[in-house]
Amino acid sequence: MKRVFAAFRDLGQEDFRALASVEAGLRRREFVPKEDLLKYLRSDLPDLDYRLARLDRLSMIQSRGTPYKGYRLLPRAYDFLALNVLVQRERIESIGDKIAVGKESEIYEALGTGGQRFVIKFHRLGMTSFHRAANVRGYIGDRRHISWIYAARLAAEREYEALTRLAGQVPVPKPIDHNRNAVLMERFDGAELAQSEVARPHKLLEAILSSARRSREIGIIHGDLSEYNVLVNEDGFVVIDWPQWVDASHPQAEALFQRDLSNILKFFEKKYGIRARATKWGA
Ligand code: ADP
Ligand code: MN
Numbered sequence: 001m002k003r004v005f006a007a008f009r010d011l012g013q014e015d016f017r018a019l020a021s022v023e024a025g026l027r028r029r030e031f032v033p034k035e036d037l038l039k040y041l042r043s044d045l046p047d048l049d050y051r052l053a054r055l056d057r058l059s060m061i062q063s064r065g066t067p068y069k070g071y072r073l074l075p076r077a078y079d080f081l082a083l084n085v086l087v088q089r090e091r092i093e094s095i096g097d098k099i100a101v102g103k104e105s106e107i108y109e110a111l112g113t114g115g116q117r118f119v120i121k122f123h124r125l126g127m128t129s130f131h132r133a134a135n136v137r138g139y140i141g142d143r144r145h146i147s148w149i150y151a152a153r154l155a156a157e158r159e160y161e162a163l164t165r166l167a168g169q170v171p172v173p174k175p176i177d178h179n180r181n182a183v184l185m186e187r188f189d190g191a192e193l194a195q196s197e198v199a200r201p202h203k204l205l206e207a208i209l210s211s212a213r214r215s216r217e218i219g220i221i222h223g224d225l226s227e228y229n230v231l232v233n234e235d236g237f238v239v240i241d242w243p244q245w246v247d248a249s250h251p252q253a254e255a256l257f258q259r260d261l262s263n264i265l266k267f268f269e270k271k272y273g274i275r276a277r278a279t280k281w282g283a
Contacts, residue, residue: 005095007058008080015060016084017041018051019077022061026149031063031070075127078149079106082122082182091177091184095120104155104243109187117187118176121159123243126151152181155243159183162220162242170215171207171238188240190233193267198232201272208264211239216257219248225260227267 011019021040025032038048052071055061060077064070086092096109104125110118126148160183163175173185190196198204208230212222222229222245229241246253268274 005083007060007076008083008095010058011060011080011084014051015055015058016081018048018055019060019073019081022071022073023078023081023149026072026147029070030147031068031072034069034071037071073149075124075148078152078181079122082180083120085179086120086177086182086184089177092118092120110184112176117189118184119173119187121156121183121185123152123155123159123181123183125155125243149181156181156183158245159241159243162245165218165220166215166242169218170211171236172242173238173240188231188233188238190231190237192228193230193232193237194227196232198272199234201268201274204232204237205264205268205272205274205276208237208239209261212257212260212264215239216248216253221246221248221250221253221257222260223256226263230264 018037018041021037022032024040025036029036034048034052037052038045041048041051043051052061052063055077056063060074060080061071062074064072083092083095090113093111093113093115096111098106098108099119100107102124104123106122106124108120108122110120112118156178160175160178163172163183163185166172167174173188176184176186178184212225215222220242222239222242224241224244225239229239231238231240246256248257250256265274265276269276
């Protein structure tokens with residue numbers, strides 16, 4: 001495990017139990033009162049104090065003194081709770097380098113217990129600027145009061161659902177598992193379309209557009225399709241980054257679908273001089 005995850009190794013199952021109790025309490029409160037933790041964990045005060053001091057030292061939790069003594073999780077603790085489940089389920093053996101970091105996710109290499117090359121995407125939606133994200137991204141709906149925990153978990157669930165429904169029919173990374181804000185999927189050995197030199201751009205353009213049409217038939221519109229969310233290599237491509245997908249019956253679906261196509265068409269026109277009108281391909 002790499003440095004960020006060194007702390008993960010220091011955590012035992014008692015620590016995870018305490019973190020999960022803080023997590024459970026956060027469903028009702030912004031900070032979880034100490035009395036609630038005593039109840040959830042059925043531990044005595046000295047044990048709880050020891051546990052909380054330890055988790056605080058490991059930067060897993062934060063506390064507040066007024067109006068009552070309360071605790072909440074730090075984002076890394078939420079990652080670790082998810083990671084712990086994936087390790088317990090024997091999905092992964094280890095986690096490696098950070099591959100990418102965006103405003104709304106962090107992506108790491110991981111190895112499966114059989115040596116498979118995976119990536120783990122930790123969703124970060126709402127962890128930094130929740131309100132902005134909630135406004136920009138439709139999938140939070142009306143639940144503005146929900147915490148970043150809920151937002152990040154929902155994003156992961158949505159992404160996993162799309163990958164599961166599309167896998168085998170549309171080129172996407174094969175989903176392996178998910179928990180909380182984490183999605184585990186196969187690693188595609190390639191680079192973003194935006195940064196690649198493609199040998200046969202016409203053929204690739206056709207294939208990407210037809211994958212978008214195929215996923216619409218399955219009922220899923222990507223909603224953020226662009227040269228940054230397509231990974232390519234010499235053998236093919238995958239479309240990634242699905243948390244914001246919308247159902248094909250959504251009132252905005254057609255507009256989003258056309259925008260997806262036109263993002264791709266514009267890119268191929270600019271970089272490869274391929275001229276095509278979105279409407280011709282969209283029908
Ligand atoms: P973001 O929301 O941060 O844009 P993405 O899902 O687009 O998240 O992933 C960001 C980057 O992580 C991608 O551009 C790519 O470099 C890498 N990545 C994501 N998924 C995979 C994957 N399955 N295999 C290989 N690299 C991936
Ligand atoms: Mn992306």
